[in-house]
Amino acid sequence: MTGFPDVRPRRLRQSAAMRRLVAETTLEPRQLILPMFIREGAREPIAISSMPGVYQHTRDTARKAVAEAAQLGLGGVMLFGVPEEKDEVGSGALDPDGILNVAIRDAVSEAGDSLLVMSDLCLDEFTSHGHCGVLDSEGRVDNDATLKIYAEMGVAQASAGAHIVGPSGMMDGQVGVVRRALDAANFQDTVILAYAVKYASSFFGPFREAVGSSLQGDRKTYQQDGANARDAIREVDLDIAEGADIVMVKPALAYLDIIRQVRDHVNVPVAAYNISGEYAMVEAAAANGWIHRENAILETLMSIRRAGADQILTYWAAEAVDLLGRR
Incomplete structure (x- = not known):
């Protein structure tokens, strides 16, 4: 047959400029959120061995990282504190200092x-x-006693200036309180x-x-079972009803199907957390020369966006901003 094939999808793939023109999914700095760890009393950044390139910051280096994030046009930073001292009820979380x-x-x-922030x-x-x-007398996580502390934490963080607070403990009713x-x-x-998920x-x-973390054991009595998808939608609906402005799925890569289901179900922004183990897998494979590191980073993030995430914590x-600028 003359001219066969008549349909040639490769026409739209023949150059970088053409591929940019017809790209269905975008990955932009504003869609990326940088998680950061700040360690109390640290005098220099402390490398995290299982996450090459990621550190527990000092207060000074954290400020520099925040300034860089702003300059790069990132969507935000998500802050985690690493205290010097801990107790049974996590009182350091409420301390203004x-x-x-x-x-x-x-x-x-x-x-x-x-x-x-x-x-x-x-x-x-x-x-x-x-x-x-917090734990009850039998060593179980006490949902309702924990909610009281979460309410105080929310006010403490907002008082410190947080634009967004992220209840992450998977306690029933946490968003509402x-x-x-x-x-x-x-x-x-x-x-x-x-x-939410x-x-x-x-x-x-x-x-x-x-x-x-001082955890011994697991969190299976409050975090969700990976076998369940309908449960994710139930949790999302509850959180939105309680006042959530944005809902998040965590982890991302093993739950891309859940991200898509949530995105199709709700009318609020959907975030996804590209978590530590997902990061570590790519870094380890790249260090062994098994994959192209930079390409794998962008492919990973694009997969999460394609699944439906409006924002990605990663x-x-x-680094992704720099990689995108070189494409």
Whole structure:
């Protein structure tokens, strides 16, 4: 047949300029959020062995990283505090002079309104047992007692200047109590990014080193079962009803199908967290020469965007801006 094939999709792939023209999915700096760890008392950055290139910051280096993030046009930074001391109830999380609240003030002072400062609202970094809530007399996570602390944490973080707070402990009712507490304290404009869908995942491993977690055992009684998808939609619906402004799926890569289902289901922004173990896998494979590192970074982030995430929390956020600029 003369001229066969008649349809030639390759016409739209023949140059970088052509591929840019017809790209269905975009990846832009404004869509990327950089998670950061700030360690109390640190005098120099401390390398995280399981996450090459990621550090526990000092207050000074954290400020520099925030300034760089603002200059790069990132969507924001998500701050995690690593305290020197912990206790059974995570009291350092409420201390105005605790490392996380101090780091929030530092970041807001550095970036002003040019960068969104987000804060993780959870107790796991601050508790001596490493769980995301306080424990009852039998050693179980006490949901309702934990909610009372989360409400105070939300106000403490908003008072420190956080533009967005991120309840991440997967306690039932966490968004509602934080929203009510914020509103009662005249922080009606503080945004809640709800970790609405958070699975009990093996890919969290390196994160526990990053925050110096004391956890023994697992979090399967409050984080979600990876076998369940409908449960994700139920959690999202509850969080939106309680006042969530943005909902998040965590992890990202093993749950791309969940990101898509959530994106198709809701009318609020959907974020996804490209977590520590996902980062570590790419870095380890690249270090062994098994994959092209820079291409794999962009491919990973594009897959999360393509699945439906409006924002991505990723440890590659700053580097990805440079990679995108070189494409």
